[in-house]
Amino acid sequence: MWISSIVPVRKKNGQIRVCVDFRDLNNACPKDDFPLPIAELMIDATIGHKALSFMDGSSGYNQIRMAPADEELTAFRTPKGIYCYKVMPFGLKNVGATYQRAMQKIFDDMLHKNVECYVDDLVVKSKKRENHFHDLRKRGIEIEQAKIDAILRMPEPQNIHELKSLQGKLAYLRRFISNLADRCQPFSRLMKKDVPFQWDEVCDKAFKSIKSYLMKPPVLVAPVPGRPLILYVAAQERSVGILLAQKNDEGKENALYYLSRMMTPNELKYSPIEKLCLALIFSIQKLKHYF
Incomplete structure (x- = not known):
């Protein structure tokens, strides 16, 4: 029992x-x-x-x-x-x-x-009754404004716990932020064990850049079934970035999903073509439900 x-x-x-x-x-x-x-x-x-x-x-x-x-x-x-x-x-x-x-x-x-x-x-x-939405609108998928304001009001982190809080808030919005991993790269060294927490100019510049981006966040769209999808992959020095897009009726490309991640120490040793392959594999693993 x-x-x-x-x-x-x-x-x-x-x-x-x-x-x-x-x-x-x-x-x-x-x-x-x-x-x-x-x-x-x-x-x-x-x-x-x-x-x-x-x-x-x-x-x-x-x-x-x-x-x-x-x-x-x-x-x-x-x-x-x-x-x-x-x-x-x-x-x-x-x-x-x-x-x-x-x-x-x-x-x-x-x-x-x-x-x-x-x-x-x-x-x-x-689909029959008009109404206004708080975080979902007719024109697409938008970030809830309260989530944006929570980050915009944040002062610069003073310790590892505040930095983890910031990264947790950003992780919630990762679908909307292009190259988020690369933007957060200056923070990564502060997350390592036995590294003194020291918020420097590089970290401050990255933090302000993220806030500036969130002042005018992108509006994403839902994919139209049967219409071709467009996948962009990029390999930065220490991260990979992906954008899934689709053309609308006017032929304009609309963003559906942003995706990124930092490379591991072993992946940093890859050749440029290997890093692109890494980005492609990562996108397939994370976005396979769209294909």
């Missing part, structure tokens, strides 16, 4: 949530490889719709019953005794895959038409 322990976790609002530590049980469970939707494709699928309704399943996981034979495996100890779940709890290894499978079965004939589903988050979309 498996018996797990309870763990108190502080929520963002300061309240305490009591969770069950299922790590030992999860390590003994085989993984359910049922695929989750690709977030980028779900975002692209909303373009052109004039109304979007977002819904979150209320205690979604708890709406699915545990198999009776598996209930006792979820047992956990409390000061009042040992209890187990009769419904699917949060924290088990395969609950996300199980819930996604159920949602796809329920919304089978609606998915990718007027419903998109990512686990317990649903989007119902319509």
Whole structure:
């Protein structure tokens, strides 16, 4: 019999949530490889719709019953005794895959038409009613302004923790920023162990360049099915950069996706043609769902 322990976790609002530590049980469970939707494709699928309704399943996981034979495996100890779940709890290894499978079965004939589903988050979309959007507009995919403002208001990092916070915010916007890895290259040496944190002019120039870029961020578009895609790859001295684009009805190229990453020490030794091949392989791995 498996018996797990309870763990108190502080929520963002300061309240305490009591969770069950299922790590030992999860390590003994085989993984359910049922695929989750690709977030980028779900975002692209909303373009052109004039109304979007977002819904979150209320205690979604708890709406699915545990198999009776598996209930006792979820047992956990409390000061009042040992209890187990009769419904699917949060924290088990395969609950996300199980819930996604159920949602796809329920919304089978609606998915990718007027419903998109990512686990317990649903989007119902319509092309018939005009409306204004906060971060998705008729003309394309835009960065949420609050995400931009959070970076523009940031002072220069004073320590490694503040630098990690900056890089975390930039990672959220990486699809929109061309050659992000190259722009952040001056920061990389500060992330190394046993290197004193010293914000110099090179770092400051890179930080200001990123802020300047975000003052006028690009508007991306969703790919039009059946229309050729254009892939640009570039190998910088220490990074690779990719742009996925597509021509619109007027023949103008529109950006769909920016992608970049730093090279490893071994990759820095590659010849120029090998670096271009590296960029091509990287783009295929990350953007294969578009092809």
